[in-house]
Amino acid sequence: MVGILDLLSSQHPGATTELRFRNAYELLVATILSAQCTDERVNQVTPALFARYPDVAALAAATPEELEPQIRSTGFFRSKSRSLAGMARAVAARHGGRIPASMDELVELPGVGRKTANVVLGHALGVPGLPVDRHVLRVANRLGIARGDDPVRVEAQLGGALPSARWTSASDTLILHGRRICKPRPLCDRCAVSEHCDFRAAATGAGAGTPRRGARGTPG
Secondary structure: OHHHHHHHHHHOOOOOOOOOOOOHHHHHHHHHHOOOOOHHHHHHHHHHHHHHOOOHHHHHOOOHHHHHHHHHHHOOHHHHHHHHHHHHHHHHHHHOOOOOOOHHHHOOOOOOOHHHHHHHHHHHOOOOOOOOOHHHHHHHHHHOOOOOOOHHHHHHHHHHHOOHHHHHHHHHHHHHHHHHOOOOOOOHHHOOOHHHOHHHHHHHOOOOOOOOOOOOOOOO
């Protein structure tokens, strides 16, 4: 797996989240907004939102109804407004306005699941985190470096095979590869690891049944 990720990293150098943020609070808000929405759209919405609500205290004082028109373009704006207001109030009440730096505390916040918590931990709080979204699921399964459609199980498989220091960068790399190359209709001719890919081998019949370097259960 490490060898495959090294090749993917060379294809997507400097991979990181495409959400724009300055601190853990801003990244948590942006990640909540990113559900079923592009990062590009979120980045268009958040500058004005952060100008109006620059910290947890300001957001905690807002009502969902006040937030709705400001985030409408991100989709599912009613549920996201409730999540943002509830998250901010919980952080203010339970954590003195500071975003907590543990998975257990983050997932107790309204609107925060394991994927969102991993994003914030890994990118803003210096704690190893391995977010698993639909891109990570698709790419990892196609490459054969993880198996299954349960994000928690895939996170455990990937995390168990990698040093924790690489978790966040590995997730970022797999996400970008899924967005740019390994799409639902993959661009296999542009893929740096196509020769190690279970999906491509099955589709073409090339090397079917023959282990490839870096595939699950093989060296790399």
